Amino acid sequence: GFAFFFCYVMSSGSYDYFQFVQQWPPTNCRVRTKCSKPRPLQMFTIHGLWPSNYSNPTMPSNCNGSQFDARKVSPQLRNKLKRSWPDVESGNDTKFWEGEWNKHGTCSEQTLNQFQYFERSQDMWRSYNITEILKNASIVPSATQTWTYSDIVAPIKTATKRTPLLRCKYDKKTQLLHEV
Numbered sequence: 001g002f003a004f005f006f007c008y009v010m011s012s013g014s015y016d017y018f019q020f021v022q023q024w025p026p027t028n029c030r031v032r033t034k035c036s037k038p039r040p041l042q043m044f045t046i047h048g049l050w051p052s053n054y055s056n057p058t059m060p061s062n063c064n065g066s067q068f069d070a071r072k073v074s075p076q077l078r079n080k081l082k083r084s085w086p087d088v089e090s091g092n093d094t095k096f097w098e099g100e101w102n103k104h105g106t107c108s109e110q111t112l113n114q115f116q117y118f119e120r121s122q123d124m125w126r127s128y129n130i131t132e133i134l135k136n137a138s139i140v141p142s143a144t145q146t147w148t149y150s151d152i153v154a155p156i157k158t159a160t161k162r163t164p165l166l167r168c169k170y171d172k173k174t175q176l177l178h179e180v
Contacts, residue, residue, distance in 0.1 A: 015051035015052055015053050015107060016052065016053050016054050017051075017052055017054075018049055018050065018051055018052070018108070019049070019050040019051075019052045019165075020046075020049050020050075020121070020124050020128075021046070021047040021048050021049075021050060021179050021180070022044040022045065022046055022047060022125070022130050022179065022180050023044065023045060023046075023047040023088075023178060023179050024044055024141075024176075024177055024178060024179070025040035025041045025042075025043075025045060025088040026040045026041075026042065026141065027169055027176040027177060027178040028040070028088055028089065028178065029088060029089075030171055030176065031169040031170070031171055031176065031178070034089075035088050035089055036087070036088065036089065036090055036091030037088070037091070040088055041086065041088065042131075042141065043131040044129075044130040044131050044180065045084060045085060045086055045088065045125075046081075046084050046085035046121055046122075046125050047100075047179060048100040048103075048104050048121075049100075049104065049105070049108070049117060049120065049121045049124075050104045051063075051104060051107040051108050063104075063106040063107035063109075064106060065105075065106030065107070065109045066106065066109065066114070067102060067106075068097065068098035068101040068102055068105075068114070069114065070094055070098070072113075072114045072115050073097070073114070073115065073118055074115070077115070077118060077119060077122065080122050081093065081097065081118060081121075081122060084121075084122055084125040084126070085097065085118075085121065085122070085125070097118065101114060101117065101118075105117045128159070128160050130156065130180055133155055133156055133159045133160075134152065134155060134156070136155065137154070137155035139151065139152060139155070149166060152166060152177065152180075153166065156180065164180045165180070166179070166180055167179040167180075
């Protein structure tokens, strides 16, 4: 997946921007763990929306705000999130959303309440379709072809007007794109 830095002016709070992190499920399933479905989704899905600080961008905040309440995610939004923000590992989507809200979303409460947090994530996933952005640049998953960091960054930067951070995972000696 890919981590985007979306900057919003914060009225208060101990973070500087939101990191919108998308993951590539096949890498997740190949490197981290066994996944619930035999063939992982071939598209970038949401990992989370993480309030972050410039001083320590890789360490998202942990906050103690209101706990996750599934009733605050409307059935209509829930159906959309099942596609954009699935739990590719265990298949328990609601539990994944709960973990992301409790760990990261609670930090955003002065800016986004729980419904807005998930709604904004869904909107950003639709607006910044990384799978399509890369496909349009002829970057598609391949067992044989490789790309440089800048090959992948360039089309995303052009499309989003943001410089993404890429995170890779090693599988033996091969680096696999994991998050944007």
